[in-house]
Amino acid sequence: MHTIGVLYNPLAPATAQAGERIAAWLGERGLSVWLGTSQSARDEPDLVAPCQLMLALGGDGTVLRAARIGITHNMPILGVAMGHLSFMAEVTEESVYEGLEVLLNSGGWYDQRTLVRARVLRQGQEIFNDLALNEVLLSRRDVARVVHVSVAIDDMPLTSYRADGVLVSTATGSTAYALAAGGPVLDPRSDSLLLVTVAGHLTSLPALVLPPDTKISWTLARHHPTIISLDGQWSFPIEPDDLIEVTRAQEICRFAHVYPQAHFYQSLTQRLRRQ
Numbered sequence: 162m163h164t165i166g167v168l169y170n171p172l173a174p175a176t177a178q179a180g181e182r183i184a185a186w187l188g189e190r191g192l193s194v195w196l197g198t199s200q201s202a203r204d205e206p207d208l209v210a211p212c213q214l215m216l217a218l219g220g221d222g223t224v225l226r227a228a229r230i231g232i233t234h235n236m237p238i239l240g241v242a243m244g245h246l247s248f249m250a251e252v253t254e255e256s257v258y259e260g261l262e263v264l265l266n267s268g269g270w271y272d273q274r275t276l277v278r279a280r281v282l283r284q285g286q287e288i289f290n291d292l293a294l295n296e297v298l299l300s301r302r303d304v305a306r307v308v309h310v311s312v313a314i315d316d317m318p319l320t321s322y323r324a325d326g327v328l329v330s331t332a333t334g335s336t337a338y339a340l341a342a343g344g345p346v347l348d349p350r351s352d353s354l355l356l357v358t359v360a361g362h363l364t365s366l367p368a369l370v371l372p373p374d375t376k377i378s379w380t381l382a383r384h385h386p387t388i389i390s391l392d393g394q395w396s397f398p399i400e401p402d403d404l405i406e407v408t409r410a411q412e413i414c415r416f417a418h419v420y421p422q423a424h425f426y427q428s429l430t431q432r433l434r435r436q
């Protein structure tokens with residue numbers, strides 16, 4: 162490796178200071194460094210493109226933002242735990258240097274995380290199309306209302322129900338909103354999709370684990386103000402006759418690891434104990 166990206170959270174000054182220290186450490190070892198935020202990465206893609214690894218200094222939200230950069234430039238992400246939970250982090254601010262030594266000496270390993278793609282069709286025209294690492298959520302816009310949504314799987318009607326929302330999650334997102342909504346935990350290596358209702362009203366539809374080539378379609382059975390939200394960070398308003406289709410994306414997101422795969426379960430149990 163010759164060029165490393167270091168992404169920090171502009172809302173968390175400690176991550177910028179840590180980023181400066183890590184950049185200096187990498188520079189002392191002869192590596193080129195890009196240091197910035199997800200906004201600057203979008204503004205200067207040519208400076209980011211040469212990076213062969215992107216460190217994400219912050220919590221899971223910063224990792225989600227780093228992932229979009231990693232997907233765009235096909236570079237792996239290394240999460241550095243500097244957030245409240247930092248579930249997706251692999252190393253800490255202290256152990257990042259040891260982790261970098263491993264990766265810079267061709268050690269460690271890289272996984273390929275499944276992504277989901279959301280399409281919105283309005284009168285037959287595609288008006289939205291984007292990717293998510295955690296999940297695509299169809300949710301109410303007004304706190305006091307529910308969404309009344311009809312769900313189909315591979316164009317076969319499944320059911321319709323009233324709920325706060327409904328989501329399609331990846332394995333990565335199975336420990337996020339999907340878990341809070343009662344879904345199962347999927348191993349990060351799984352390419353299955355999860356269909357989970359959020360606070361469903363009188364619904365008996367359990368969370369469904371679906372094969373990766375499934376198409377999940379949503380239409381609004383009754384129009385209450387509704388949006389779709391990708392990874393809790395990017396949203397798009399939905400109109401009454403829109404069709405939303407969620408599928409597994411062709412793209413993947415790679416994460417860098419310095420601990421064995423079973424480390425996922427160790428960190429899961431540690432975090433569940435913290436609840």
Ligand SMILES: NC(=O)c1ccc[n+]([C@@H]2O[C@H](COP(=O)([O-])OP(=O)(O)OC[C@H]3O[C@@H](n4cnc5c(N)ncnc54)[C@H](O)[C@@H]3O)[C@@H](O)[C@H]2O)c1
Nearest residue numbers: 220221222246247248295296333334336337338341392393
């Ligand atoms: N009730 C809930 O649990 C709830 C509600 C809204 C959003 N979310 C999640 O928050 C994500 C956005 O994260 P953020 O940090 O930008 O928002 P945020 O700051 O609202 O974080 C929500 C919580 O979800 C955790 N989280 C995020 N991704 C995770 C993952 N893959 N595995 C385990 N925990 C994860 C975060 O660490 C944080 O504790 C969304 O993709 C959604 O999955 C969860």
Ligand SMILES: Nc1ncnc2c1ncn2[C@@H]1O[C@H](COP(=O)(O)OP(=O)(O)OP(=O)(O)O)[C@@H](O)[C@H]1O
Nearest residue numbers: 170171198199219220221222223244245246247248
């Ligand atoms: N580059 C950025 N620009 C604007 N907001 C950002 C940026 N990076 C992160 N954020 C937002 O800051 C908030 C907190 O960031 P982050 O999730 O990294 O830390 P945290 O919430 O403390 O950690 P965790 O998510 O692990 O609990 C998130 O909502 C995230 O979307």
